[in-house]
Amino acid sequence: MLDVSRVQKELVEVAGDKVSGVSIQLLGNSLSHLQGTIDGPSGTPYEGGVFTIDIQLPSSYPFEPPKMRFITKVWHPNISSQNGAICLDILKDQWSPALTLKTALLSLQALLSTPEPKDPQDAVVAEQYLKHNNTFIATARYWTEAFAKRSSIGLHEKIQKIVEMGFSEEAARAALQSSGGDENAALEKLCVG
Amino acid sequence: MKVKILSWHAVAAWTWDAHDDACGICRMAFDGCCPDCKVPGDDCPLIWGACNHAFHLHCILKWVNSQSPRPHCPMCRREWQFQA
Ligand SMILES: [Zn+2]
Numbered sequence A: 001m002l003d004v005s006r007v008q009k010e011l012v013e014v015a016g017d018k019v020s021g022v023s024i025q026l027l028g029n030s031l032s033h034l035q036g037t038i039d040g041p042s043g044t045p046y047e048g049g050v051f052t053i054d055i056q057l058p059s060s061y062p063f064e065p066p067k068m069r070f071i072t073k074v075w076h077p078n079i080s081s082q083n084g085a086i087c088l089d090i091l092k093d094q095w096s097p098a099l100t101l102k103t104a105l106l107s108l109q110a111l112l113s114t115p116e117p118k119d120p121q122d123a124v125v126a127e128q129y130l131k132h133n134n135t136f137i138a139t140a141r142y143w144t145e146a147f148a149k150r151s152s153i154g155l156h157e158k159i160q161k162i163v164e165m166g167f168s169e170e171a172a173r174a175a176l177q178s179s180g181g182d183e184n185a186a187l188e189k190l191c192v193g
Numbered sequence B: 001m002k003v004k005i006l007s008w009h010a011v012a013a014w015t016w017d018a019h020d021d022a023c024g025i026c027r028m029a030f031d032g033c034c035p036d037c038k039v040p041g042d043d044c045p046l047i048w049g050a051c052n053h054a055f056h057l058h059c060i061l062k063w064v065n066s067q068s069p070r071p072h073c074p075m076c077r078r079e080w081q082f083q084a
C-alpha cells in the first residue's frame, strides 16, 4: 500500500517551496501518477527551459524509488533522447527511503548541470559530449529552445502540421514566430506571402 | 456534598528521546506512530541503529527486509545494525 500521508506531506512541502525551481502536480485523483517540472540550471545549455518529468510511484514507495522519466525531449548523455529514460543511481540501487520526490527532482537538476558521460543512457549523445563538445552544447541548446521553452510548448506539433501542408520547416518556424505562435495566422501569412 | 468518582482518564505527556523529531522513512513525528499503526506508544516503538539514527521499528523493518542481505541506514548509508 502506498504511504499516502507521506506523499501528501511531500506534495505540501514542494508546493511551499518557490525557490528551488522544482514543482509537482497531480494528474488526477491518484497519488501514484504525478508530474514534476524542473527549471533548467543557469549556465548550462538547458538554461531557460522547463522540463516535465513523468513520476510513477510504486505501491511500495518509499521503500522502492519513484519511477521518473523526462517527457520533455532533452539532449543529455544520461537521458535517452528517444524515450526520456534516466540513468541516475539514486533512482536505482542507491535509493533510500529518506530521499523524497523533491530531492530526486533536485538530483535531476544537478544531473543536467553535471553529465556523467562515462555512464551513459544515450550512447550517441555521450560520444558527442566527449568528442565534439561544442556540437553537443549547440544541440542541447537547440533542443532546449525547441522543446523546453514555455512558449515552445506545442510549437513542435504546430510546425509539423504546417510542414505536412507543404511548407518548409524554416518557413513554418519563421511564420509562427512572427504571428506569436498562432497557427492559423501563420498559415495565412504563408499562403499570402 | 459527596462526590463519587465514576471514572477518570489519566492524562500524561511523554516523548521519545530522539534527536530528530520525525521518522526519516514515513516522515511522521516520533510522538506519532507509523502509517501502519493507529496509536503511538509501546505498540509502535522507536528503534536506534548503531549509527544513532532512529526510526519507527515498523518502518525500519520494512526497509531492512527489502534490502537484505546488506541493508544500509536510510539517513547515513552506513551498514544498518540495531543498537545493542
Ligand atoms: Zn516511521
Ligand SMILES: [Zn+2]
Pocket: B033, B034, B035, B036, B037, B043, B044, B045, B056, B058, B059
Ligand atoms: Zn507502527
Ligand SMILES: [Zn+2]
Pocket: B049, B051, B052, B053, B073, B074, B075, B076, B077, B078
Ligand atoms: Zn544512520
